[in-house]
Amino acid sequence: MSKNLRVKTSKFIDETYKVSFKFNGTTYYGYKGDTLASALLANDIHLVGRSFKYHRPRGIMTAGSEEPNAIVQLHNNTSRTEPNVRATEIEIYEGLEASSQNCWPSVNFDIGGINNFLSPILPAGFYYKTFMWPANFWEKYEYFIRKSAGLGKSPTETDPDIYEHKYIHCDVLIIGAGISGIMAARTAAKNGFKTLLVDEKSYLGGSTIYQNSEQFKINNQISNSWLEKEINEIKKFENLEIKTRTSVAAFHGYNFLLARENLTDHLPLDQRINKTRQRLLKIRAKKVITATGALERPLIFDNNDRPGILLSSAIEKYANLFGVACGEKNVLFTNNDSAYETAISLYQKGINIEAIIDNREEIDSKLIKETEKNNIKIYKGFTVVNTFGYKRINKISIMQLSKDGQKVVGSKISIACDCLGISGGWTPAVHLFTQSGGKLKFRDEDQVFIPDIYPSDQISIGSCNGDFTLDEIISSIPNKLKEFLNIKKTDYENLEIYSSFNKSKRNIWLLPSDKVIGKTKPFVDYQNDATAKDIKLALREGFRSIEHVKRYTTTGMGTDQGKLGNMHALGIISETAGSKMGELGTTTFRPPYTPLTFGTIVGRNVGEFFDIFRKTPVHDWHVKNKAEFENVGQWKRAWYYPKDGENMHEAVQRESKAARDSAGILDASTLGKIDIQGTDASEFLNRVYTNAWSKLAIGKCRYGLMLNEDGMVYDDGVTTRLDENHYIMTTTTGGAATVLGKLEDYLQTEWPELDVYLTSVTDHYATISVCGPSSKKIVSQVIPELDFSDESFPHMSFKNAKIDKIKCRVMRISFTGEHSYEINVQANYGKSVWEKCMEAGKEFNITPYGTETMHLLRAEKGFIIVGQDTDATMTPIDLQMDWIVSKKKYDFIGKRSLYRSDTIKDDRKQLVGLLTENPDEVLEEGAQIVADIKKSPVEMLGHVTSSYYSPNLKKSIALGVVRGGKNMMGQKLIIPMENKQINVTVADPVFLDKENKRLNA
Amino acid sequence: MFVINCPFCGEREQSEFKAGGEAHIIRPKQPTELSDDQWAEYLFMRKNIKGIQFERWVHTHGCRKWFNVVRDTSSDKIKAVYKMGEKPPSE
């Protein structure tokens, strides 16, 4: 039967609202307002998990987002399961189910705990040293490591929740709603700034809001009641937006920040339906005020990780905010005044304190005197040397510190306890500041890093700036705000502050012990089980850089990013290596500050919204006619149209044959189309294409090849001269946007004198290509008014026409080698014109074909596909397309590169045709091509770029690039495959109708 | 993510722009007269400065205009923007 450690009502807890939840299968009760951690502690449960490496029992350590130990799995075996949730952050709700991570079979009896006894042989770098060799054993090691060291389970089902992204623009963003943030928010809002105040917690006021003590007063009011009034004030401003449960994850340059707003995680499950769970805020702030506070430091001594050992400030928070005692026999261990604040809070709540152990010898602040008044025993100049109790602390032993703090003296004293609060002073939470590019400086007097150089329009105020005491905070803020916001006055001038806190601190990074370091376990990084011993070992082994020590010992590499222990790691390194803290630097803090869910990161961009997809105007027809689709960039293109249970191969063979035997029809609407106008349009085309354009007659079409300045093929397509100063250029489907961008670049930056206007019209037209021997008869029926005779309408020409009053452009051009026509019509008429063609083509067995057949047909004809047969290392000469490179033109993009020493080499990879010895054997695209298989190492001459079985030629055909291939006509080469070698002969890449009889037929 | 002050549109998010490499590299007027080395100088050689760098940017998802940017690559601070054809700021 567990105890009830709820001590006294707290106004933050609603005791009329009982909440039941399950932890490791057992049902417990808490109240609305509790976190999972406070509710567990109220039930006297400290043991919540096992450590990563040694599987040591671990308890709740903190009361905030810096928690290293109390990491739980929520809602196991459901689609909402979530690993690595900090019990100190999750608010309890009806139906909450949580379980411990990293233990098997249970947190109370854990097999991996054996590692703890093996720990002498598990030092820093153990995994690196042991499992590195032999390399092929890694698979076996990994199995065992993963099994015994899991960090939670990821869900296996789709996340059922809704997430979204939101942009926010504001004048002033304030991060942290503690006393500093509240003062800043009121000042900014009052001066008319559009202000956003965010805090990761569910309430405002930070730690001051539960600081209910006569020892801290502002204008003669206890600090928390003063702050409460301020909070009520700021809620009145319309230009101030307040977001709680909102944690800033990243602070990027130019004051761009990402924050996660938790909207439903605290609600009972049945109240979350159809609500957005989390929102990723993308904040662009003109000014940022960071008021993220400070994190209490632990103390580093032997066995400082037992359940029941918490930060002293956490114990205070559990008592004051949640009304929960963390133990019945409490001991506090400190090197500064903070623990006395805790002591007074506990005393006020009637919670028993056995003793306070203080590193300092001479202390006499008002706070300490007040504590002594309450008859609490203080051991001055003492340190804890060891703790006892396996699953919960039950005893500590303490010894006196030597004058220099290097060793312990005298005899050991034992003190029984069930809870130990530790305080090593405070570390400013500078994580976000450094993420933004800020530079820190080290303050020797209290051994802290504080903001120094700001990279953008921002300031840090309050304890994240190293101003820890109430009087420091309140006296420094008005001037800072006035300067930063450029205002004359604030409401906080000359406040009267009473603060009993004395700043003296005795900082010892690694406390001495009566044992040698090798026999102790002083944990620096709780989550990753890195001890001071490991850090010293890393230094002994020669690691010097803090970044290297971090990786070797894994210090600071857990989900908590070492928020608690990083400073101690630095301190121990600096002491051991004899270097100065300020010179050592810190490790880099990287976003996110606390882990984000994948859901938050992707927002609404899931499922069909993952990426946009573009549909052609004929798309619905393809769907209705059971086309299989292929993604080409963002386009959905009809791939093939299987009939009566055909597979892809069968469908493509049928489609290809039909296109050459009678008629085929292709939706080519995805081709890029650029409208080019202006008096210099011809000159412009001359400069961007390799061939000559000035003499192209109006109404004629020409194929063009576009290069990069390096001479490599960039894009191709047919351009038609519509009028004297008017062309329409087609590009490859994938190149449409980049070609336009490239042309614009040249026009704006190199040739601004040219009178040329470019407009992308890709989406404005549907393009329907009808090919095959019957194509003329079909288009004649569709457009009866047009003269399709070869004399009037030869290959590579264009005519304007009308189909039932609808204007269209008809080009006689071909990508298949067949006699064919392309009808371009305003996009919204695309489907009806397509259907007209289908109707007219019925008697000719018109067969719709997709991209696969298109690829096959053009390969038969030896037409290249840029991006498939080329890869940005192919010149037109490599492609055996010398015919398209003008010798007469003085210049065009890439011309000079075509006779660089490298591009004129004979042994460049060149495009060739490949014919297999066995005509039924189809090569694999991407397969390597070699000449001599016995040579070692085998010399790769090139690879297969396109390969098909041609139903029209009744044999396998392929294109490939082969080193020096141009001069290898007829030569035999080998394609080595996994289980066989395929013999091929180098051939002309044009396999069909080299004389273009079909085109002109 | 930077905020870039497009000389034609004003301040916009970096995601609307594309970077286009080093600025003020002029395409030779008579490439055919150049030696391989001279052509390679134009084609391949680019500075990679830590500090003040002159760069080309284009407002791809906006006015589609190219312009020049002076950026400190060590802090990402943009010191100036100016149109194509304009002289770079002297300091």
Ligand SMILES: [Zn+2]
């Ligand atoms: Zn613009």
